[in-house]
Amino acid sequence: MNAPAPIDYTQLFRLDNRTVVVIGAGSGIGRESAQALAAQGAHVVIADYAFDAAEATTALIQAQGGSAEAYQLNVLDDDAIDAAVERFGSAAALVFTAATNVRKRMEDYSMDEFDRVVNLNLRASFQLIRKFGTRFAANGGGSIIGFASIRAQVVEPGQGVYAATKAGLVQLAKTGAAEYGAAGVRVNVVAPGVVETPLTAQITANPEWYGAYASKSALGRWSRPDELAGAVVFLASDASTFVTGTTLTVDGGWTAIDGRYTPPAS
Template identity: 45%
Template sequence: MLELTDRVAAVVGAASGIGQAIAIALAEQGAVVECADVDTTGVEETVAAIVAAGGTAKASTVDVRVSAEVDDLFARVVADRGRLDIAVGTPGINIRKPLIDYTDDDYTAVTDVNLRGSFHVLRGAGRIMAKQGGGSIIVISSISSRAVEPGQVIYAGTKAALAQMVRVLAAELGPAGVRVNAIAPGPVETALTVPIRSSAAWADAYAQKVAVGRWARPAEIAGPAVFLASDAATYVNGEVLFVDGGWVDLDAQFADESAVGSP
């Protein structure tokens, strides 16, 4: 049910991190993948990795903040392949500082990528998939859509807004056979989290918030994306799938191992 042979996918943000891992994972399951990103070198490296493993992929340069570029990307995919079965939007940025220290430029930088960019992906893919009568759209939210952390007001706000956008769009496009879902990762080893991981104490504090006691690898977010894109998830719509190792729903950790029951 997870097989994606001959499905046509477009992954926006495929040059690195979670987007790169998702593009590779979709290709491993047989999808034909259009890998797009503003980072031309990175996206070409992703395509090279897919092709070297026997997959089919093509590189495109796109700035997710520009609606015409996103629309043109999806139009090219349809022109080349005849349809668009899977669309994934992963770009996101964060500027960590208290709200009262935020500048107008800070606010614009974060919202332009996280909200405006995701809106462009949702709208562009949604228009095409509604006409063709089916498809799966996946975007990346965050545990910050529910978890509270000082210095995250604007980032958390965009990710919470995106979660609600997914739910409403799923209701709008569901009758046309289009599924819209989001993945909300916990701490993941990507370029976005380098400022945290560069501090051993800070990185360890994040790891200890997770039931499994460690950060996620990007590939561990790619598996859920494959699921949401596949026929295994044909009845999953309007969901925000938390892939956080147990961060959000676990309020406490056992400090005494003797208190933990043996299997």
């Protein structure tokens, strides 16, 4: 494949005249990412299982002068994914953030809970990467951006199944990068640390748990959802034309720190 044209640095992060599909954009990181993409000129497809939430994000972007449309999508429905690819396969980028977690030790997990976490976090990711990847390849290129987690790298009790799905997503992204790269398709994942979203409400409701997580970060705090949006814009834009098969970690230094105790310097 020929290399892309030289980059105009004044347009490095601009997404004018490009469509980006954001799955899970009804709330949290997906909503913030959608706003950031729209602010850079993209037309953003706000896809979410909850259509009212998708409409709310769409209205928010339009009120800010951006371009967006709401779309209801159940990523557990293979036919629905096929329909989304058929309708939005000409997009320049796909972002997917939808995930779930059941925080239980392995011995306490039911297989129904296991299936629920694996199906949304891993099976749906597999379908999205290969379905959009194939269409993007036919179009001559595109960017696919998934959301993994620091749990793909480090774990704690009660995070086993969630961690396994996120580690699996990292490997799917690498494989997608390898299989579709020659056709100009880039596949990457963003790996957040602890972020204040509906998915972490169980933790934020517990002051001791919340504080322990905050102290683990090198920055001494949790992330806001909007602090992940820059990574998404980077991976969707021409600023990352030679970035693929990688994990962009945005964790406030969580995985840089060894242990939870700060020893004396001397």
